[in-house]
Amino acid sequence: MAEAADFQGMNPSPARRWLRRTAAVLAGAPLIAALLAGAAAPAAQAGVADKAPTGSGTKAPTGSGTVAVSLDTLTPSAPVKGDTLTVSGTLTNKSKETVTAAQVDLRVGPRLFSRSSIDGANRRTGYLPGADPSPVGGKYTVKIAKLPPGISQDFTLSVPVSKLGLGDDGVYQLGVTLSGRTPHALYDQVLGIKRTFLPWQSEDRDSKPRISYAWPLIAAAHLTAETGSDSQQTPVFADDDLAAEIAPGGRLEQMVSLGSQLPVTWVIDPDLLASVDAMTRDYRVKSGDTTIAGTNQNVAKQWLTSLEAAVTEGKVIALPFGDPDLASIAHRGKNVSGTLSHLQNASEVAVTTVQTILHLKPSTDFAWPVDGAIDPSIVDVATSAGAHNVIARSDSLQENGGLVYTPTAPRPIGGGTTAVVSDSRLSTAFQGDMTKAGDSTLAVQKFLALTLSLAEQDTDKDRSVVVAPQRMPTVAQAQTMARALHALDDDRWTQSQGLVQAAEAKPDAKATTRVPPTSRYPKKLRSQELPTQAFQDIKSTQASLNNFQVILTQPERVVTPFGNAVNRSMSTSWRGRPPEAQQYRDSVRTYLQGLVNEVQLISKSDVTLSGRSATIPVTVQNRLLQDVDHLVLRLRSENATRLKLNDDGAVSEQPIQIAGGHSQSVKFDAAANINGQVQMTAQLYTEDGTPYGAEMNFTVKVSELTPTVLLVIAGGLLLLVLAGIRMYAHRKRANAGGAAGDDGSEPEQPSDPTPDTGPESTEPSGTGEKVDR
8 A cells, every 4th residue: 555655646645755855854964964064164264253252151262263363573574585584473362272282384375466455465364274375384383282271372483485485576475373173173273363464575676666754753732831930931831741752762752763763754843842942941840730840951952962963954844833733724713813824923933943953944845734634725724834745645635547556646736736645555554552562563564565565566657655654653653663664774675765855756647636625524533623712712812912012022022932822722733632722722811811910000999189180190010020111091081071181171191111010100180170979990002092901990079169168268267367466466565564574564464375276187087099189
């Protein structure tokens, strides 16, 4: 019966069909499992789970992310024939299992023919069989018997260059791998990998791009507008942080020490020079509500001496004083009146500052917007300050003509202005944390690979390549940059050139010259700009300074420190620090207002006039240490019918000149007509009629004497005179009678010795100020 059901032409029962399918599945299960396992192995090797655990409950890394490989040193960075390549680094087991029977290998990958292929290789992380080459092997390995979980172990691996299998000159991918086993991986597999690049140039090239490296000496603002009251005007610093930067081992000390040994162009903010120069003499540092004496004069002198020895004529570019934020001015400040004039002043001050301190003439023909990002408004602002060269970056002025090579740096962008376009890959190569040896080494190797790739581009054109790194490199970043540049010392595929010469090179006719529109300006950079309010604050401060300086006999003691402080208020260093920027602007404005208030009117009590005419004194005080002049004191009567001034009516004014530290009382003649109170207003003005300081108000009480009162007083005086005459005659007769008494006549009685008038009253006068007639 069962067999009859399977005959051809007969349909099997449902039960039989189920049994046959189940048997087929069971029979094929081992084959399917084997296929799945084979497909999963490369995925595991590729480092699907390369990331370290991020929290409790996550799985430990597996595959090629099991062990972290760090390449701390690679020497030489660009080997030649006969060299031995030495790689050292650290292995760290990130998993929860012990790695056994491990081995460190060096793997040389295929040659990379373009900068985009370098970018692609740099993005890869995990190991991929077939794509990653076989190890050099042989005796050029490092054996590691056991690496427990969480443990790190150093390694050093040396291989003769001749064993690396390098072919033609070019950039090769270099990998260091750790292979081994774990309890869950019983066969050898790659458990960790780190890639880098190996530039291979056995001989000098005939055609070499010229590299111009900008070496920035820029710092945040530290010097305030405040100065001491002594003749030297002792400067006051907001803090002593600048001293730490120029001290041995500090950021700026390292920049000078490293840069002195490199073929670089110095890009200097003159404000930094002025600040350090101020530290070479007596200076003060703010400490709470007071100041303390600075003690780093020798450090400042040594730094300036080292810098002067390092810089040379033609290799110094001076930015406008304070390194003003060109993009902030262009986008938010240029519509505030007076802002562009500050930029022009900053450019003028830059020249004299550098010449005075470094004793050489710098180039001031360059503007450097933040990150080389430009748009038409930024270019306009840069040229308004006198710059004809704007340092841009290739990720801002992007090529769109399909060039297969990197064009030369200078690009004419109209109006006699040249955009000096720095290479974005090279300029950003050393950003980020370079304190770890591994990160620093990888950055150096990538920089060298990119420069060699530039040299290999298929072009017969003579090119200038500009590198403009971050404005304020850290110590670790500066040291890494120096290592990379020293690796190019032998000029095998590049040669050095000054930035001024690069800007003067012949432009490439095929390179783009179109400045991107304002809408393309990076949002991240725009969010860091100074707000429009900052420029309004600067305008207000400048107006107060203009009004103040006209009354001073030594205006330079105020104009110079405050002018420099205004320039610092626009500094690029305030980006991303809005509270600190606002605090600096407020401190400048508050200190200036304090000086303005040192010249003021002294408050006056009410005045009483007891006659038709009198003088009204008004006192002006000058607590500054210098004389003031060109001031006018104006007194106004609110009721000229009742009280008139100087026969002029309601207003009278007098010029004011007061010595430093003194006060002056100015008297105004007044004539009263009617009894009562009169409100008076005193106000200082500059000679051009601008009010200076706050006005002062007081009241004059007028008590006019009428004719009747005068007649009564005159009558009283007449009676007193007559009484005096009578007393005189009476005494005379009495004396005559005394003489007659000697002859027997009767003498007169003496007069009463008590005076008939009381003594002058010693009681205090009434309230208010009494003015003599």
